Amino acid sequence: MADEKKPAGPDLTKGISLSAIADGEPLLGHVGDEPVLLVRQGGDVFAIGAECTHYHGPLAEGVVTDGTVRCPWHHACFDLRTGEALHAPALSPLACWKVEQRGDTITVREKLEQPKPRPRGTVSAAPDRVVIVGGGAAGFAAAAMLRRHGYQNSITMLSNDDAPPVDRPNLSKDYLAGSAPEDWVPLRGDDFYKESGIDLRLNTEVGKIDAKGNAVTLKDGSSVPYDRLLLATGAEPVRLQIPGADLPHVHTLRSLADCRAIIKASDGAKRAVVIGASFIGLEVAASLRARKLEVHVVAPEKRPLERVFGPQMGDFIRKLHEEHGVIFHLEDTSEAIANKQVKLKSGGALDADLVVAGVGVRPRLALAETAGLAIDRGVLVDATLQTSAPNIFAAGDIARWPDPHSGENIRVEHWVVAERQGQITALNMLGLGQPFTAVPFFWSQHYDIPINYVGHAEKWDDIAIEGDIASKDCVLRYRRNGKTLAVASIFRDKESLEAEIAMERAA
Numbered sequence: 001m002a003d004e005k006k007p008a009g010p011d012l013t014k015g016i017s018l019s020a021i022a023d024g025e026p027l028l029g030h031v032g033d034e035p036v037l038l039v040r041q042g043g044d045v046f047a048i049g050a051e052c053t054h055y056h057g058p059l060a061e062g063v064v065t066d067g068t069v070r071c072p073w074h075h076a077c078f079d080l081r082t083g084e085a086l087h088a089p090a091l092s093p094l095a096c097w098k099v100e101q102r103g104d105t106i107t108v109r110e111k112l113e114q115p116k117p118r119p120r121g122t123v124s125a126a127p128d129r130v131v132i133v134g135g136g137a138a139g140f141a142a143a144a145m146l147r148r149h150g151y152q153n154s155i156t157m158l159s160n161d162d163a164p165p166v167d168r169p170n171l172s173k174d175y176l177a178g179s180a181p182e183d184w185v186p187l188r189g190d191d192f193y194k195e196s197g198i199d200l201r202l203n204t205e206v207g208k209i210d211a212k213g214n215a216v217t218l219k220d221g222s223s224v225p226y227d228r229l230l231l232a233t234g235a236e237p238v239r240l241q242i243p244g245a246d247l248p249h250v251h252t253l254r255s256l257a258d259c260r261a262i263i264k265a266s267d268g269a270k271r272a273v274v275i276g277a278s279f280i281g282l283e284v285a286a287s288l289r290a291r292k293l294e295v296h297v298v299a300p301e302k303r304p305l306e307r308v309f310g311p312q313m314g315d316f317i318r319k320l321h322e323e324h325g326v327i328f329h330l331e332d333t334s335e336a337i338a339n340k341q342v343k344l345k346s347g348g349a350l351d352a353d354l355v356v357a358g359v360g361v362r363p364r365l366a367l368a369e370t371a372g373l374a375i376d377r378g379v380l381v382d383a384t385l386q387t388s389a390p391n392i393f394a395a396g397d398i399a400r401w402p403d404p405h406s407g408e409n410i411r412v413e414h415w416v417v418a419e420r421q422g423q424i425t426a427l428n429m430l431g432l433g434q435p436f437t438a439v440p441f442f443w444s445q446h447y448d449i450p451i452n453y454v455g456h457a458e459k460w461d462d463i464a465i466e467g468d469i470a471s472k473d474c475v476l477r478y479r480r481n482g483k484t485l486a487v488a489s490i491f492r493d494k495e496s497l498e499a500e501i502a503m504e505r506a507a
């Protein structure tokens with residue numbers, strides 16, 4: 001029993017030989033009950049918190065590079081010197097510890113006051129008023145980054161949601177499955193906004209942007225002036241266009257309210273039909289299985305997620321869900337929904353107490369369109385994420401940006417990309433002019449199997465598979481003309497991180 005709780009690795013208060021710390025290889029130890037990571041880079045030795053501030057990922061299993069350590073789970077990146085969370089999804093810094101060196105012995109005893117983040121450039125023009133439309137991944141990350149970098153003027157965040165910014169990926173995973181407590185869901189507690197001087201206005205719908213007059217108009221007719229505007233309106237679920245799609249037991253999932261409605265509907269329900277074998281559809285299927293519902297998935301494709309991952313991984317995902325009791329109706333669609341039934345195109349019907357449609361999302365472009373911004377299946381932005389209008393930036397699911405890795409203008413719907421774009425727009429609203437160069441990354445979770453994906457491959461001519469997909473230990477490299485465009489992996493976290501770093505360097 002006592003051993004189970006003992007922190008791993010050497011007790012760093014007792015000292016450790018410098019030669020035991022290999023250059024660039026994180027070493028896990030502890031100070032009292034706290035896990036601490038020792039990292040040697042060249043002549044420097046750093047001691048920082050060993051657990052990622054996102055979901056407690058084990059940084060000792062991550063990768064050290066260029067004065068940073070990267071988390072193996074969802075690729076957050078921390079500055080070894082300051083602990084700063086340089087790249088989302090982690091948003092809070094790691095604790096930093098004082099490293100004492102005497103001769104060949106390194107000792108760690110004392111936690112330092114949190115160092116300030118390193119400046120990322122010179123603020124050339126701090127605007128008086130920043131307005132952010134959207135209280136999601138990109139909007140929140142931008143507001144937090146503005147404050148982190150010392151911006152002291154006004155920040156107003158306008159969101160038509162009734163909840164403050166939430167950890168949206170959790171809404172189809174642990175929270176929906178019933179295994180995450182309520183307090184995991186908000187990105188920050190209510191106090192944060194007050195203490196940070198962020199004027200977060202919920203239930204506030206922006207109806208129009210006056211790009212010439214530098215103001216947004218709310219649905220109630222009032223207007224909010226800005227000097228810099230960030231558009232981060234995200235995406236909305238595509239609604240089914242079939243009879244019965246508007247019945248009360250038919251749900252989509254985007255917001256916390258949507259998620260709560262599905263949880264409520266699943267209470268006492270026996271059977272659910274998920275329409276669409278999308279990421280959200282399949283994650284919902286897994287979560288509803290955890291709630292002991294019988295789950296049927298209806299989708300037109302031959303294999304789930306084949307378009308993103310290819311046939312081999314598609315077959316694996318199907319089998320994984322089937323092993324957990326999900327029943328697929330592939331190469332089929334729903335024609336109509338009645339009170340307790342979903343009618344299939346192939347004939348026949350499925351009983352359903354609850355229906356969840358996960359048939360894709362559409363970027364919310366209406367505001368950008370009325371403002372006259374350049375649009376191309378998304379809001380067109382330049383390398384600094386600035387739109388075609390001066391002083392207006394766009395980030396997240398709505399933004400189509402010049403991706404230096406694929407050489408294409410791309411738009412993706414990834415949590416980490418939205419947050420990182422929000423962070424870059426914050427710096428650029430302060431005049432830092434930083435290009436957005438992050439390699440796209442997303443993860444998806446099905447039962448206890450995480451799938452990580454770096455890069456962007458809409459088409460490929462070859463998938464090189466290393467390891468064994470069925471054994472849940474694999475790396476898939478998607479290549480076109482011999483170039484690796486993207487890498488998917490299961491339980492090969494280091495290789496996923498190394499692929500990300502290689503793509504960064506190649507660009």
Ligand SMILES: Cc1cc2nc3c(=O)[nH]c(=O)nc-3n(C[C@H](O)[C@H](O)[C@H](O)COP(=O)(O)OP(=O)(O)OC[C@H]3O[C@@H](n4cnc5c(N)ncnc54)[C@H](O)[C@@H]3O)c2cc1C
Pocket residue numbers: 133134135136137138139158159160161168169170171172204205206207232233234235253254255280364367395396397398412413414415416418419441442443444445
């Ligand atoms: C259930 C679920 C699970 C997901 N899981 C994953 C995952 O595992 N991995 C992954 O990479 N991605 C995942 N995603 C996708 C990810 O959440 C999105 O890519 C990300 O949230 C996009 O961030 P955003 O800031 O662009 O938009 P959002 O986070 O959607 O935020 C947009 C905000 O704008 C507000 N808004 C919109 N229009 C207006 C208006 N006119 N006036 C005022 N406010 C407005 C909305 O209310 C919302 O607050 C998931 C998405 C969902 C829904």
Ligand code: FES
Pocket residue numbers: 052053054055056057071072073074075076089090
């Ligand atoms: S746990 Fe580290 S990035 Fe998610």
